[in-house]
Amino acid sequence: MKSQQELILSPSLLASDFSNLAGELSALEEAGLTWVHWDVMDGSFVPNITFGPPIIAGCRKKSRLFFDVHLMIEEPDRYLEDFVRAGADLLCVHAEACRHLERTLSEIARLGARPAVALNPHTPLEILEYVLPRLDMVLIMSVNPGFGGQKFIPFSMEKIRRLKSMIAARDCKTLIQVDGGVTPENTGELVQCGADVLVSGSAFFAHPPYRERLKTFINAARDQG
Numbered sequence: 001m002k003s004q005q006e007l008i009l010s011p012s013l014l015a016s017d018f019s020n021l022a023g024e025l026s027a028l029e030e031a032g033l034t035w036v037h038w039d040v041m042d043g044s045f046v047p048n049i050t051f052g053p054p055i056i057a058g059c060r061k062k063s064r065l066f067f068d069v070h071l072m073i074e075e076p077d078r079y080l081e082d083f084v085r086a087g088a089d090l091l092c093v094h095a096e097a098c099r100h101l102e103r104t105l106s107e108i109a110r111l112g113a114r115p116a117v118a119l120n121p122h123t124p125l126e127i128l129e130y131v132l133p134r135l136d137m138v139l140i141m142s143v144n145p146g147f148g149g150q151k152f153i154p155f156s157m158e159k160i161r162r163l164k165s166m167i168a169a170r171d172c173k174t175l176i177q178v179d180g181g182v183t184p185e186n187t188g189e190l191v192q193c194g195a196d197v198l199v200s201g202s203a204f205f206a207h208p209p210y211r212e213r214l215k216t217f218i219n220a221a222r223d224q225g
């Protein structure tokens with residue numbers, strides 16, 4: 001069984017009130033959250049457009065939360081420095097968007113942020129074989145990226161289990177994050193498969209108060225994990 005402290009919940013701001021981002025960040029912090037997930041979309045890698053560095057920089061001044069920044073953008077190398085300057089603590093790039101993934105990860109670390117890689121549902125884990133030890137986190141997308149409120153893709157469970165074994169075999173500390181269709185109902189199984197960080201958008205923000213909702217996720221992880 002996983003202990004309560006082992007689950008990190010990173011609420012996806014995609015489902016928050018965009019007209020009051022600073023207020024949402026304060027409410028998360030007051031409710032006991034430590035991470036927040038920024039879904040950066042460019043309208044090209046995914047069919048939707050969200051936040052850029054200026055919005056993150058503005059919010060950075062108002063928040064001490066760990067900024068977990070998921071770049072759903074083409075050619076992320078062009079913007080790494082801007083996002084780190086804006087205040088990203090962790091930068092997660094898509095393997096599918098990086099021609100020279102190892103170089104991109106080295107650059108994120110050189111800039112002072114934690115490097116992470118996201119994989120779309122169809123992308124095999126084998127793409128990570130040689131870079132896994134240098135990653136702080138792998139993000140398993142459990143929906144096709146671009147929108148909130150989609151249904152969890154069931155084969156993601158098996159993918160998480162296999163990734164956990166790859167990490168254990170290499171004796172590294174890489175965290176596993178899962179994003180898309182995460183709810184209290186599937187949290188127990190996700191933790192059991194090996195998830196360390198869960199991203200939740202609609203199943204989190206639609207159910208205030210946030211302190212109670214956090215407890216619901218943590219209890220789900222503890223009861224079934």
Ligand SMILES: O=C(CO)[C@@H](O)[C@H](O)COP(=O)(O)O
Pocket residue numbers: 012014015037039070143144145146147148149150179180181182199200201202203
């Ligand atoms: O990256 C994405 C979507 O592309 C996710 O972060 C979603 O925003 C999660 O939303 P829910 O599935 O939890 O509503």
